[in-house]
Amino acid sequence: MSEEKHDPKEKLLDAAESLFACKGFDEVSIRELAAAADVNVAAVNYHFQGKENLFHEVIIRRFVVQRDRSLEALEKVLGSTKEKPNVASVVRALVEENLKGTLSVPTSGSFMTLLAREMHSQHGHSSTAFFREMVMPVFQAYSTALLQVRPSLQQEQISWIMASIIGQIHHFVTRWHKKKFLPEDGDDFKIMVQVFPALGQPLEEYIQLVADHITAFSMAAIDSLYPEVVE
Amino acid sequence: MSEEKHDPKEKLLDAAESLFACKGFDEVSIRELAAAADVNVAAVNYHFQGKENLFHEVIIRRFVVQRDRSLEALEKVLGSTKEKPNVASVVRALVEENLKGTLSVPTSGSFMTLLAREMHSQHGHSSTAFFREMVMPVFQAYSTALLQVRPSLQQEQISWIMASIIGQIHHFVTRWHKKKFLPEDGDDFKIMVQVFPALGQPLEEYIQLVADHITAFSMAAIDSLYPEVVE
DNA sequence: AGCAATATCAAACAAGTGTTTAACTTTCGC
DNA sequence: GCGAAAGTTAAACACTTGTTTGATATTGCT
DSSP states (O other): OOOOOOOHHHHHHHHHHHHHHHHOSTTOOHHHHHHHHTSOTHHHHHHHSSHHHHHHHHHHHHHHHHHHHHHHHHHHHHHOSSSOOOHHHHHHHHHHHHHHHHHTSTTOSOHHHHHHHHHHOSSSSOHHHHIIIIIHHHHHHHHHHHHHHOTTOOHHHHHHHHHHHHHHHHHHHHHHHHHHTSOTTSHHHHHHHHHSGGGGSOHHHHHHHHHHHHHHHHHHHHHHHSOOOOO | OOOOOOOHHHHHHHHHHHHHHHHOSTTOOHHHHHHHHTSOTHHHHHHHSSHHHHHHHHHHHHHHHHHHHHHHHHHHHHHOSSSOOOHHHHHHHHHHHHHHHHHTSTTOSOHHHHHHHHHHOSSSSOHHHHIIIIIHHHHHHHHHHHHHHOTTOOHHHHHHHHHHHHHHHHHHHHHHHHHHTSOTTSHHHHHHHHHSGGGGSOHHHHHHHHHHHHHHHHHHHHHHHSOOOOO
């Protein structure tokens, strides 16, 4: 019944994705990876020429699907014939797709954190290529979409808006992730849920609540600060 | 002229604060710390009983001043007799004080990151105590202040608002920090500044621009979503 | 079948880690 | 000024890290 992989390269990628996501790069040893993937320790270096490289490929593999889903969601909104796309629908797509993409994948709540490391790394790969191919396309696409649905917006205003929205998304993703790795009967857990009740909900509901809030909050700000100009 | 410290305990704390802030916990070795502080390697263990503990004390030392400054700023707003405190002034205090506190200290742009590690750490100290004594008081104080200046707000609405504001703050802090460690003539640097022009400004101006934006953005949202009820 | 090329493996490697030791020096109360 | 406590030191310790080795097994091609 189980579709067990036999390709050690993929077994390693899977194990690495899960382990890196919940422990971070430095906290995972090659021996740990090899054990989890049920391969020899040398396999990492044989197939990926080093731990850093394996990490890099894990990141790429995930962000390619994330990027494509985000772009796809936007196209769906813009191409919709039955209802004219507006600012709210673009914002909603951005928010929802990012929340789902980073939270719904069971193994990896913390790819925001991993991404941060990848972009930050002085050592290792140039983050430029990654940034240009993974982050920028999405950013650009949504920026031009916003301009399209509200032409009165200026480029710099869009930068600010996007930053505020993305900042909120990251924050709510991080909150969930933080909660996720807490013991449910511990003090920390109780305090977090008490301070922020939405964390008590199941993931699906949490995503919807957060998406609703960010969209509403941001739309209210946008409409108030940069109202639509009626000709 | 120079006020050189001779207490190795403080020399270590200073060196550690700077090194941890720009390289992260794992990337700094005890030998590196000792060299930077110009003390023997054994000093870390003699004075702090381990690296983890030193890190912890560094965090505490910084966040105590950060917390107190935040609370002080709020009291100043609430206690002002010449102008009645309102939502905008509370929000502005929260935003500005956090931006200044995390960005203005020259050594440490990345204490947000360090904090994340501290709160996240499965190993090491219980994050509960830290959370309760460093984060909660500020959160609570500003929450009740918001309730005070706009009584129509409900507790849960305040949670959402605070989360959105803090998320934005973190994000803009992170952006600056990311830029800070980039070579000014590199591609990454150019792209970042191009995508987000405010990063081209000096720190002081950046802080003001960001504080203005977050305050305006959030206030627009708050006033639109939860307008003041006039009796 | 046979022979490369490829893949896997246990074992070893070199370098770095945090920490401890035991000898030495300084400090400070009396 | 003596002696005990506190502080400092270089060296060693025990351990983990990522990586490489050379032998062994497997594969794919003619």
